[in-house]
Amino acid sequence: MKRMRPGRRTLISRRQLLVGAGMAAGGVVLASRASWPPSCRGVFGVSDALTFATHRALLSPDTLAREFGRDMITRNFPVLGTADPEDARYQQLRAGGFADWRLPVDGLVSHPVELSLAFLKSLPSRTQVTQQSCEEGWSAIGEWTGVQLSRVLHEVGAAPQARYVVFETVDGWWDSLDMADALHPQTLLAYGMNGGDLPVPHGAPVRLRVERQLGYKSLKFLSKMTLTDRVDNIRDGTGSASYVDGFAWYAGI
Ligand SMILES: Nc1nc2c(c(=O)[nH]1)N[C@H]1C(S)=C(S)[C@@H](COP(=O)(O)O)O[C@H]1N2
Numbered sequence: 001m002k003r004m005r006p007g008r009r010t011l012i013s014r015r016q017l018l019v020g021a022g023m024a025a026g027g028v029v030l031a032s033r034a035s036w037p038p039s040c041r042g043v044f045g046v047s048d049a050l051t052f053a054t055h056r057a058l059l060s061p062d063t064l065a066r067e068f069g070r071d072m073i074t075r076n077f078p079v080l081g082t083a084d085p086e087d088a089r090y091q092q093l094r095a096g097g098f099a100d101w102r103l104p105v106d107g108l109v110s111h112p113v114e115l116s117l118a119f120l121k122s123l124p125s126r127t128q129v130t131q132q133s134c135e136e137g138w139s140a141i142g143e144w145t146g147v148q149l150s151r152v153l154h155e156v157g158a159a160p161q162a163r164y165v166v167f168e169t170v171d172g173w174w175d176s177l178d179m180a181d182a183l184h185p186q187t188l189l190a191y192g193m194n195g196g197d198l199p200v201p202h203g204a205p206v207r208l209r210v211e212r213q214l215g216y217k218s219l220k221f222l223s224k225m226t227l228t229d230r231v232d233n234i235r236d237g238t239g240s241a242s243y244v245d246g247f248a249w250y251a252g253i
């Protein structure tokens with residue numbers, strides 16, 4: 001008689017479960033032509049794709065990143081990367097209190113528009129105290145106020161074929177989100193931090209908050225948004241400026 005090793009059939013490790021779920025989700029993602037990480041190439045690409053598929057399978061679209069009380073806000077929240085863009089036009093806008101700042105939105109929208117700070121502030125706002133984790137190994141908690149990106153996409157008449165939002169910044173960064181993250185309730189175009197205006201070093205006047213991914217996806221100094229159905233035909237096709245530096249397009253945590 002064949003002896004069954006105790007527990008062999010019943011005990012599935014967490015890892016097996018995750019990998020299994022990831023593969024299943026990969027199938028679903030491919031079959032449905034839902035978004036797929038654009039930069040899933042090569043050896044690391046396989047693991048990026050698996051992480052992505054697992055997260056999409058196990059986390060419901062509205063699973064929230066943890067929010068904290070205001071008493072948990074980090075004093076001296078670190079600044080990483082650009083703290084004060086050199087761009088002349090940016091400095092001019094800054095001198096004018098960003099009254100003339102506009103965020104162009106084009107691509108798969110009912111018609112291209114330029115959004116002012118006043119307009120963004122006129123939309124319903126959301127405030128959240130969340131933790132930013134940087135790939136460099138630190139994390140800090142801050143309070144962010146802004147408008148949900150989902151609301152802005154609604155306002156600009158995002159077309160149903162739109163599958164990604166591509167963002168550009170004053171300091172030359174660019175990145176993209178798929179609709180699952182773009183429409184997530186905690187994904188904000190943030191114009192406030194810790195109760196005041198968003199300070200310049202943290203990305204004034206408007207930055208992205210993507211709370212379920214590492215800090216580098218939360219672009220500062222936004223200068224443009226484009227809605228698109230694919231990102232493989234944009235720039236180097238990786239969907240993100242960070243990819244060439246070794247950072248995955250999908251940085252879910
Ligand atoms: N435009 C732009 N966005 C950016 C960066 C940057 O240098 N420029 N740094 C990124 C990184 S790596 C992190 S961790 C956070 C840092 O945000 P903070 O400076 O407000 O802490 O912003 C991200 N967004």
Ligand SMILES: [Mo]
Nearest residue numbers: 134135215216
């Ligand atoms: Mo970072």
